[in-house]
Each structure stands twice: as C-alpha cells, then as structure tokens.
Amino acid sequence: MHGAVQEAKHVFLKMGFDHAYAKAGQPDELHILEIGFGTGLNAILTLIHAENLKLKLNYEGIEAYPVAAEEIKQLNYIELLKAEEYTSVFEKMHSVDWEKYAAINSQFNLKKRQQTFETISDQEKYDLIYFDAFGARVQPELWGEPIFEKMHAALKAGGVLVTYAAKGSVRRAMQAVGFTVERLPGPPGKREMLRATKN
Ligand SMILES: C[S@@+](CC[C@H](N)C(=O)[O-])C[C@H]1O[C@@H](n2cnc3c(N)ncnc32)[C@H](O)[C@@H]1O
Secondary structure (H helix, E strand, C coil): HHHHHHHHHHHHHHHHHHHHHHCCCCCCCEHHHHECCCCCHHHHHHHHHCCCCCCCEEEEECCCCCCCCCHHHHCCHHHCCCHHHHHHHHHHHHHHCCCCCCCCCCCCCEEEEEECCCCCCCCCCEEEEEECCCCCCHHHHHHCCHHHHHHHHHHHEEEEEEEEEHHHHHHHHHHHEEEEEEEEEEECCCEEEEEEEEC
C-alpha cells in the first residue's frame, strides 16, 4: 500500500497533475481522464492534492470491471492514508451512479464510466490522462498504437499523458501516433517513467 501510494503520488500527481496544471497556466478548470478507475485511489489522492487550489476538476474514470463496495471497504484506504476527514467523500465516490457526472464536493466532479478502454472515442476533451492499466506483460494489447491513438485523440492540444511504464516499445508506440515523449525519473524503486505530450 505504501509503495502504491508513493508511486501514484510521484507518477500521477507530481509528474502528471502538477505539470499539467502549471503548463496550462494554473487554469480554473482541469479535465482528467483516468484509464483504470479501479479502487479510486488515484481519484481520492487527486481530490486531496487539489483541495487547496482554486480549481474545478472534472474527472472521468474508465473501468470495465468495477470493484464491489464491500471490497473497497476492506481495503481500508482512508485509514491507511491517515485521511479520516475524507471518509465520506471517498464513500461518495463509490456510491454515486455510473455514467453521469456527480459533485463529490464543491470542487471535484466525478463521472465513472463502465466500458473497455478499447471503446473510448472522446475527442479533444482532456488536459491530462492518468494511464494506469495493468502492465504490458499482463495486458500487452493495452500498450500498443491502437490504444495510444485513442488517447492522443482524447487529449486537447498540449494535453499530457503520464504512466508508470518505461518500456521502449511503449515509448515507440506513443511516438508513432504523434506524441512527444519524455523519459522521467520514476518513483522510488523504478528508474524511469513516461510522459507523453500532444503537440
Ligand atoms: C492498475 S488497475 C487501476 C488502479 C486504479 N487506478 C486505482 O487507483 O485503484 C487497472 C484497472 O484496469 C481495469 N481494466 C483492465 N482491462 C481493462 C479494459 N480492457 N478496459 C477497461 N478496464 C480495464 C482493471 O479492472 C483494473 O481496475
């Protein structure tokens, strides 16, 4: 858990969120797409991280296989994060309906979308993508040109995608669909990660 939080904070918050927010000139609003909503860990970390900014967040999480509410409870995230004041907010993230926007608090709007990554067809909509699919060794089909083409189309010009992955084949697939790709220092224990920018 500690490692997962450290990795999420480094890859998605520091190299992704902070970078995209600064790059967009500290806008009033940011639109984020998460590839793999899973347990909502990245979503709650983002909500907490952004709380002191004057920023409205529109956050869409794609997940084909939603995690049951009972399992979420057992994970005990809020206690492990020592973020007890966010208990009800985290519960709300999991109890709101899928497929439509819900205000989680005055700042954070969440839309959970149950669909496969392969069926995403958004166009020029997002400032930032958290690409958090299972690794290429487990699901190689999620790390090739067809998926990154969809990610490229879904981003606004200047938009950014971050992922914990650092493989050469992943970087080349991103470049092949038009991204400019940076290799950045990875989280503790991992040498590198990738950040892709739509020109
Ligand atoms: C690494 S986990 C995401 C973790 C998540 N970001 C979190 O904060 O808990 C990857 C997620 O992708 C989902 N997934 C796997 N294949 C998928 C597919 N083809 N389409 C949509 N979701 C998929 C899995 O169910 C899993 O929840």
